[in-house]
Amino acid sequence: MSLALIALGGDASTLEHVARNVLPDAMAQTAMLLAGVAVLVSVVGVGTAWLVTAYRFPGRGALAMALILPLAMPAYIVAYVYVEILEPLGPVQGGLRALFGWRSRADYWFPEIRSLPGAVLVLGFVLYPYVYMTARALFSVQSANLIEVARTLGARPWELFRAVALPLARPALALGLSLALLETLNDIGASEYLGVRTLTVSIYTTWVNRNSLEGAAQIACVMLAVVAVILWLERRARGARGFTASVKRPRQATPLALSGGAGFAAALACALPVVVGFAIPAALLVREAVSRTLRKGVPAEFWHALGLTLAYAAAATCLVLVLGAVVAAAVRMVRGRKVAALARVASLGYAMPGTVLAVGLLTPLATVDNALANAIRAMTGVSPGLILTGSGAAVVVAYTVRFLGIAAGGIESGMSRISTHMDDAARTLGRRPGEILRLIHLPLARPALASAALLVFVDAMKELPATLLLRPLNADTLATAVYAQAARGVFEDGALAALAIVLAGLAPVLLMLRLSAPGGQRGPAEPAEAFALEDPSGLAPR
Amino acid sequence: MKLSKSFALAAAALGLAGAVPAMAAEVNVYTSREPDLIKPVFEAFTKATGVKVNAVFLQNGLEERVRAEGQNSPADVIVLVDAARLVNAADMGITQNVSSPTLTANVPAQLRDPNGAWFATTLRSRVVYASKERVKQDAITYEELADPKWKGRVCIRSGQHPYNVSLIAAMVTRHGAEKTAEWLKGVKANLAKKPSGGDREVAKDILAGVCDIGVGNTYYVGLLRNDPDAGQRAWGEAVKVLDSSFAGGGAHVNISGAAVAKYAPHKAEAVQFIEFMTSDAAQKLVADVNYEYPVRASVPDGNTEKLFGPIKPDSLSLADIARNRKTASELVDRVGFDN
Incomplete structure (x- = not known):
């Protein structure tokens, strides 16, 4: 992977232009976008995760699930929707004009959605579920003992959150936040449409307008440095506090009931992100999809695209899970620097902008493809054509490279909670690494595997740049179908396909919610797992 | 090894379902x-x-x-x-x-x-849209977009969009890079808002009164005027397409x-x-x-000419314009047109 990128590098002729005229502004815009999104997703993600795990309030159960929903929304679709709603001719400003009798846009002030703050809001409210999910997963398995001890010692709710829950949740937080930031860095659709010139957008225009893959690669290298910083910060945040909690399935702390106004406020706080990141965009998509379907019916291509999207996403998810588990297990068992470094490389795919990755993959894939085709022709005398790009296998490979990072990170952080004493015990009992993985790690890491699978599946369904570049003839996925309409400036015509992406994304969300349902929700008195090796402190440093 | 394994798995998973046999x-x-x-x-x-x-x-x-x-x-x-x-x-x-x-x-x-x-x-030609209500003139030169009389009245999508890069490259071909840089600065100074959105948004911004003129391809107005949605049709009607050309030349096509x-x-x-x-x-x-x-x-x-009149392409060769595309794109960065 990184090889592909190096291959793109070189040639310094455009470097000066890039360094002087493109980078300063693109870096500044990117930094501000990242900072804004980081604050927004942390506050929203951690805040809501804590509210739904630590408190009981009206609608908590439903909201706990609904808070994941924006994950099913591609950011570029949300950007289109909000421009549609908030633009001068949209319903909001139209209503205001009618209400106050303003005649033209010049008569009043209204925040501009096509702006940096607009992009922060759009991306933040779509990406916070990454933080929410990882934070909630960790909050919900935090040993009840700790929280209850703190409560008994008279910790006030805020102190409890700040001094106990938050530090314990840091590894998960770091992971969720880094995923959200990498997604932000990667985004082209929403940023470009909202007029924010990030590094990724600059890479894109440099490549497209100047046929300069070298220039694009140079900016991409700067971007990879940003990525490296994010990943390093994540490592540090995670590594500095390596706790493994009690191996026994932890009992969840009893949520405190919030009554009256406080409960209502909590419900409102949790509902807001769902409404902004999901309900409003979904409502607009439903309206457009229904009106178009009534007028023209469901186009035949739609079903084809739906089937193909699911097939690609499912194939990639399986592949990623297998590889992700292998990477995570290797990191855990071998504990060498080299292995850890390899794991970092494996996760770089996620960090690279999809377009750069796709172009980088083109050459190696096509080389393998051509070698295959020529070999088969030499043997059989019949030209089989290109097998990988001709079949969609290339798309699946691209998804795998791109999303391995999410899975590996998630599985690793899931496994990091399994006490290493268990490995040692199993090894003492003569179990081989493969058996340890199968008998101990995988069953215990099931919630982590499930959430990794979910993330990969939904992300693969939404994936655009690699799909666009690598798919075979006559093969459209839902995302490329939506994009084709948006490229014509009539994204509403793609509303049905966009809605399908969202709906299809919902099924795995629900599935994941079941699989990862924390112990506390299944019944208070779950017996300790058979092979629990209780660590007396509950906090064994790794 | 890992990669070859994934190739094999992926190929097995999908089979050759999508492959197009050579027939x-x-x-x-x-x-x-x-x-x-x-x-x-x-x-x-x-x-x-x-x-x-x-x-x-x-x-x-x-x-x-x-x-x-x-x-x-x-x-x-x-x-x-x-x-x-x-x-x-x-x-x-x-x-x-x-x-x-x-x-x-x-x-x-x-x-x-x-x-x-x-x-x-x-x-297709790249032209100047204008508000029927607020703009009296029916013709305009691209050079005029930098005229201070349009201060705060112009909308355009990103200067790096290929449609605009091509227009700017044509300007470079006609007037050279330095004059074009001046022109770009002039246009930037006239912008009502940061370049963003697409040509259709430019038309909408004109209707909404954000700006009075904007740059776009003819067909967006054609599509708006013939949209099944009455609201969109009304927007299309409120915008006129100016007879746009280079000074002493024709329209950028x-x-x-x-x-x-x-x-x-x-x-x-x-x-x-x-x-x-x-x-x-x-x-x-x-x-x-x-x-x-x-x-x-x-x-x-047919429809196109009925709406916008006959096309009057500029005499510059498309191949010459293409050669200046890189320069044009770099100029956009240099003057910070999109910032």
């Missing part, structure tokens, strides 16, 4: 045109000739993909928007030269590659065009397809569906 009577089209705009032409072609069209809509990276696929590439026809991309595709060596008397007759010489590497199939891929497995069908694209029937289809102009002078312009 006669079909043609494979790689297109950067949006599928809905070109699909009617595919259907008409299949109806007229019995040749099946397999297509994939690839936007950026189409050329890289054809190049990477090399000798085994299934691509027969490459359809691209923007003259610069066609010129570049020929330079990259992914096209082959075609000599077809039909094409030479159908496509005027300035709208095709002299060696037959590519042929224009449609024309761009093309979409087609080329036969270098290793086309169905070369005969590929040529047949491009010939069909330049036929009266296909040209009229494009003009009617997408409000573009036909490349054939003999084809009645």
